[in-house]
Amino acid sequence: MWFGTRPLDDADDLVGATLAHSIQIAPRRKLRKGHVLTPESLVAIGEAGIGEITVAIPEAGDMTEDAAAGHIADVFALEGFRREDVGTGRVNFHAAADGVLVVAPGRIDALNTVDPAITLATLPNHSPVREGQMIATVKIIPFAVDGALVEKAAAEVTAPDTIRVHPFRRGLKVAMIQTRVKGTKSSMLDKTWRITNARLESMHAVMTDESRTDHAVAPLAEEIAAQIAENDIVLVFGASAVTDPRDVVPKAIEQAGGAILHVGMPVDPGNLLVLGEIGGKPVIGAPGCARSPKENGFDWVMRRLCAGIAVKGDDIVSMGVGGLLTEIPIRPHPRERQAPESDK
The missing domain is CATH 3.40.980.10 (MoaB/Mog-like domain)
Structure with missing residues (x-):
């Protein structure tokens, strides 16, 4: 993906480019970040007296942010979730039932190591979750990313049980x-x-x-x-x-x-x-x-x-990391050293 500032004189080459920053073109009109430029919007920008804009232009082999996030989401071997494609390079996953979230940390780390442009975040492993709660999100950082990198990242999370909600067993x-x-x-x-x-x-x-x-x-x-x-x-x-x-x-x-x-x-x-x-x-x-x-x-x-x-x-x-929880004050033997009776 090409990213940088281009003069509006290159208007013919800017059609289809993505606006990298929001710009105000009239008192009550703004073109927002992520807007795909059209001949009409380029005319409006020029009429507003703006001479150059910062844009992102996909190159051969690139995938747009939404396509890349969607492709990675497509390959997940997920169980117990509801998917939500929200745009801006993001796909969210929500628990379909009350239960316990189990993830494969090594696979998540492997995906996040492929390239900083491609990210996957989850709740902590073995978190209790409720139906409808967000459990994970795929986010593509730039407006487009090399498709080969997307394929490589997707390959890291195709195995079963990469992310899974184990529902509580009723009864x-x-x-x-x-x-x-x-x-x-x-x-x-x-x-x-x-x-x-x-x-x-x-x-x-x-x-x-x-x-x-x-x-x-x-x-x-x-x-x-x-x-x-x-x-x-x-x-x-x-x-x-x-x-x-x-x-x-x-x-x-x-x-x-x-x-x-x-x-x-x-x-x-x-x-x-x-x-x-x-x-x-x-x-x-x-x-x-x-x-x-x-x-x-x-x-x-x-x-x-x-x-x-x-x-x-x-x-x-294996529960030691993160195992220091909030103290319960009523415990008969709390963590802090207690003063002798004579000092109280």
């Missing part, structure tokens, strides 16, 4: 178990149930049962075994935080016939989550921060599970 059955110790307040357990039920509803899951048992391995294992037989996921909210793989919650999961995949996570709040499974069904030991409606590591795991995305130990390990 997923989830059971909740809460353990008690001496002094545990029923009001706190009731509040945890309400918050968890609302959290699950936002992910289109169904709370089928909520039970309460002593904070001990044997009774908890018995309850986990009973609930996993009738549900897709079991959540365990322990009265005492898990501090070791041999603690009550992980041991109860094992005694119920399950396996522990990971204890702890590099997401804060959410460090004390336990990831287990029984017969391929997830059993989650929820961290104490999950009693709050504020976002925490528990949300990161549950969103994926409710969208049908498997979560293993390696997935937990």
